Amino acid sequence: MRTSSTTLGILYLIAGIAIFSVQDLILKLLSGSYPLHQAMVLRSLTAIPCLLVITKLMDGTLRGLVSPTWPLMLVRGVLNFLAYTAYYLALAALPMATTVALYFTAPLMITLLSALVLKERVSPRRWLALAAGFAGVVIMVQPGGDLFDWAALLPIFCGAAYAGSMVAARIMGVRDSAAALAFWGNIAFLLCAAALALVYGTGAHEGAGHASLAFLTRGWVWPTTQDALLMCACGGIAAIGLTLLTQAYRIAANSVVAPFEFTFAFWGILWGWLFWGDLPNALGWLGITIIIGAGLYVVRADEPNEKAAPKGAA
Structure with a gap:
């Protein structure tokens, strides 16, 4: 892997994480009043023209979207x-x-799948940096008793599915561009969200006491102008974010860029401070320091010793 590809992959990932954090903030703010499928349908519809523009800018043509894959x-x-x-x-x-x-x-699963499926060599240094980054996050966020809520299984499932998706991006990126992968990914989002809307949109299944189930089964609500604009803004955010994340895992070794997923924790701190007045305590800042150190360690450890890309990689 050329150093330039590795560096670009890391930068794409960090930028994509930062952009996607804004969507997370918006959906967190809207989750008490609207169903998830409503926000996702509006987001996906708005993302389509954005992704067409991105595809044209990145690939120079839209022909790549009409792919046999x-x-x-x-x-x-x-x-x-x-x-x-x-x-x-x-x-x-x-x-x-x-x-x-x-x-x-997710970064742990991505690294594991990269070793098993992509046959990437994961050095002990990368495993050490990954473990240190995860430890830094745990120290920083100091998860408490809410871990025992059954909803805690959902982000773990998310990590597994996300890992599979990004490893697939590495494999499919040999033939298809990041813009094409993001475009068809958005179409899948739209179709799946529309299917959920058909089932739950009328509100016939509404009434779940658990916040997660309520967010899923709540019927469509006519949004205020501000909320509608926020949902549509998620379309542009998702278009750019999905393209950047896909490109990161498409051009760089997954096991190298995966530790930088931990930078998402920084945005959680920022939004928590700006919107809820929360700031990390001493342990939180210690975790931040560990995460930064782990990321820098990956860069310094791998730059001089990068191997050639796996056969068939972009």
Whole structure:
């Protein structure tokens, strides 16, 4: 793997995580009043023209969208939809810090799948950095008693599905561009969200006491202008974020970029401070320091010794 590809992959991932955190914030704010499928339908519809523009800018043409592998890209999109749906349902019931901490099983699973499926060599240094980053997140968010809520299983499932999706991006990226993968992934989001809306949109199944189930089964609600704009804004956010994340795992070794998923914790701190007045305590800042150190360690440890890309990799 060329150093430039590795560096770009890391930068794409960090940028994608930062952009996606805004969508997480919006859906957390809306989760008490609207159903998830309503927000996802509006988000996916708005994302379509954004993704067409991104595809044109990145690929120079839209022809790449008409690919014989589009069914496989749809399947990958369904996997991604399951991952994000599980995460957002957990977000409705659990504190953001707890949800984020549990989601961070994803980098571990990505690294494991990269070794098993992609046959990437994962050095002891990378495993050490990954373990240190995960420890830093646990120290920082200090998850408490809410871990015993059954909804805590949702972000763990999210991590597994997300890992599978990003490893698939590495495999499929040999033939298809990041823009094409993101476009068909969004179409899968739209179809799945529309299916949920057909089942739950009327409100016939509404009334669940648990916050996660309520977020899933609540009937459609006519949104205020501000809330409608926020849902639609998620379309642009998702279009850019999905493309960046897909490109990161498409061009760089998954086991190298996966530890930088931990940077999502920083955005949880920022949004918590801006919207709820929360700031980390001494242990929280210690966790941040460990995460930064782990990320820098990966970069410094791998740059001089990067091997050639796996056969067939982009």
